[in-house]
Amino acid sequence: MTDLxxxxxxxxxxxxxxxxxxxxxxxxxxxxxxxxxxxxxxxxNTAAAxxxxxxxxxxxxxxxxxxELVLEAVxxxxxxxxxxxxxxPALIETVNIAAVATLIGALFAVIxxxxxxxxxxxxxxxxxxxxxxxxxxxxxxxxxIALVLIFILGGGPVPAMIAIALHTVGALGKLFxxxxxxxxxxxxxxxxxxxxxxxxxxxxxxxxxxxxxxxxYALLRFEINIRASAILGFVGAGGLGYELRNAISWGQGxxxxxxxMFLLLFITIVIVDQLSGHYRERLTHxxxxxxxxx
Amino acid sequence: xxxxxxxxxxxxxxxxxxxxxxxxxxxxxxxxxxxSGAGKSTFLRMVNxxxxxSSGTLTFEGRDILAxxxxxxxxxxxxxxxxxQQFNLxxxxxxxxxxxxxxxxxxxxxxxxxxxYPQADIYRAIDILERLGIAENAAKRAEALSGGQQQRVAIxxxxxxxxxxxLADEPIxxxxxxxxxxxxxxxxxxxxxxxxMIIANLHTLDTARRYCDRIIGMRDGxxxxxxxxxxxxxxxxxxxxxxxxxxxxxxxxxxxxTLKKEYA
Numbered sequence: 161m162t163d164l165x166x167x168x169x170x171x172x173x174x175x176x177x178x179x180x181x182x183x184x185x186x187x188x189x190x191x192x193x194x195x196x197x198x199x200x201x202x203x204x205n206t207a208a209a210x211x212x213x214x215x216x217x218x219x220x221x222x223x224x225x226x227x228e229l230v231l232e233a234v235x236x237x238x239x240x241x242x243x244x245x246x247x248x249p250a251l252i253e254t255v256n257i258a259a260v261a262t263l264i265g266a267l268f269a270v271i272x273x274x275x276x277x278x279x280x281x282x283x284x285x286x287x288x289x290x291x292x293x294x295x296x297x298x299x300x301x302x303x304x305i306a307l308v309l310i311f312i313l314g315g316g317p318v319p320a321m322i323a324i325a326l327h328t329v330g331a332l333g334k335l336f337x338x339x340x341x342x343x344x345x346x347x348x349x350x351x352x353x354x355x356x357x358x359x360x361x362x363x364x365x366x367x368x369x370x371x372x373x374x375x376x377y378a379l380l381r382f383e384i385n386i387r388a389s390a391i392l393g394f395v396g397a398g399g400l401g402y403e404l405r406n407a408i409s410w411g412q413g414x415x416x417x418x419x420x421m422f423l424l425l426f427i428t429i430v431i432v433d434q435l436s437g438h439y440r441e442r443l444t445h446x447x448x449x450x451x452x453x454x
Numbered sequence: 455x456x457x458x459x460x461x462x463x464x465x466x467x468x469x470x471x472x473x474x475x476x477x478x479x480x481x482x483x484x485x486x487x488x489x490s491g492a493g494k495s496t497f498l499r500m501v502n503x504x505x506x507x508s509s510g511t512l513t514f515e516g517r518d519i520l521a522x523x524x525x526x527x528x529x530x531x532x533x534x535x536x537x538x539q540q541f542n543l544x545x546x547x548x549x550x551x552x553x554x555x556x557x558x559x560x561x562x563x564x565x566x567x568x569x570x571y572p573q574a575d576i577y578r579a580i581d582i583l584e585r586l587g588i589a590e591n592a593a594k595r596a597e598a599l600s601g602g603q604q605q606r607v608a609i610x611x612x613x614x615x616x617x618x619x620x621l622a623d624e625p626i627x628x629x630x631x632x633x634x635x636x637x638x639x640x641x642x643x644x645x646x647x648x649x650x651m652i653i654a655n656l657h658t659l660d661t662a663r664r665y666c667d668r669i670i671g672m673r674d675g676x677x678x679x680x681x682x683x684x685x686x687x688x689x690x691x692x693x694x695x696x697x698x699x700x701x702x703x704x705x706x707x708x709x710x711x712t713l714k715k716e717y718a
Binding site: 175 | 593
């Protein structure tokens with residue numbers, strides 16, 4: 161047998177060499193741990209020294225603002241349902257901005273991701289260019305794009321929508337192309353062999369394989385975009401964020417409204433999460449399989 | 455020792471194991487045969503508590519195995535080693551670490567995180583690898599080894615657990631005939647030298663005949679045969695595999711004719 165013909169090392173040698181290897185490895189991980197701890201401590205001290213107020217002095221006041229907010233909201237809890245109704249239109253606007261931005265962003269991300277995946281791309285030379293383009297879209301904060309667009313187009317939901325959509329193209333394009341890389345190339349080869357063109361190959365060979373994962377990432381992005389769209393309201397893009405900025409400023413006595421808006425946002429995110437979980441399950445395992453388990 | 459009474463496992467409306475009753479009163483080498491889907495794997499997984507049973511009882515040395523939970527369940531799993539068809543090693547860790555995983559039940563999470571094991575355990579792991587003839591590969595990553603070598607690492611991990619019984623779920627189904635021979639020889643030797651109980655699911659009749667003291671035949675979740683290799687006639691085998699008169703024992707064999715002559 162193979163092992164008997166191989167040169168036989170006595171067990172003591174194996175022991176010694178393995179122990180030496182273990183000790184070397186322990187030394188390396190010890191040094192790594194030490195460097196990590198030192199970096200953390202020195203980094204913390206640097207940050208604390210540069211901090212205007214000082215970390216240790218300020219930490220005690222950490223809960224002052226949230227507790228004030230919560231106390232005031234609790235004292236006016238009877239008005240909460242009314243606030244929910246008042247701010248529902250603003251919430252719908254915020255969710256709408258996020259939904260349109262996610263949809264448009266995802267459509268462009270699909271095209272760019274297919275063009276930026278090795279082995280699938282129509283123009284392999286452009287892969288680098290498209291990837292860098294998506295990097296730029298991701299790198300520029302959506303709030304900066306929104307501020308510029310608000311300056312050009314005036315305040316309102318459209319600049320926010322464009323800003324979030326641009327960021328979504330970059331973020332989803334990257335994630336989609338990573339999904340595409342794991343796609344099985346055999347069906348695509350099969351379609352090539354019958355003379356299908358590039359878009360036909362992508363449409364029939366790649367999309368059915370990767371669509372569930374794409375959708376899963378797109379739904380996750382939708383959640384993130386709801387939050388982003390709320391934040392863009394702070395800079396005048398409308399929706400819940402605008403109302404929240406007005407209510408949340410210190411000393412106006414409108415914390416109950418702010419709390420209502422936080423709750424609305426939270427409930428929305430939970431609903432989107434539950435819905436997307438449900439649909440992802442159906443896409444990956446099929447509607448019939450889920451019925452059988454239940 | 456091991457006593458199974460009226461054991462059932464339902465997957466939806468499908469009965470994977472159907473009213474299984476058997477007793478192993480001494481450390482035997484038991485082979486379970488049957489075609490795929492007969493419930494062999496599900497039975498072993500229930501013994502190891504990887505899968506929960508739907509109903510029935512399973513006791514080992516008088517202890518109710520199916521009622522164990524939490525730490526007690528993990529302690530039982532440590533007493534009852536399992537070997538898988540696809541080896542189920544951690545591919546990116548070295549061979550000795552994989553073998554040392556057999557002692558995880560006694561280790562804390564913190565010690566595991568920093569990969570700290572007592573030197574005595576490391577020596578014992580290397581001794582077990584030596585016994586199985588793969589000590590030269592001690593420092594290699596598990597993924598760098600061939601299938602037969604990986605399966606022997608898995609056996610070494612099982613031995614490291616110092617288990618009361620070893621369950622082997624299709625241990626040779628993804629190996630070539632030569633490596634299958636080496637792995638089965640190793641299991642048989644462990645059974646004879648250590649006197650450990652071994653229950654192995656096997657695809658092929660000839661392997662079961664050659665290595666097992668006792669053969670249990672399963673079909674559609676039911677036990678349809680329980681006896682020695684001599685009692686397993688061609689008619690019984692046809693019944694286990696649900697085959698007609700054209701069935702011969704060679705049909706289930708993955709053995710090469712040359713090997714058969716050499717080792718018969």
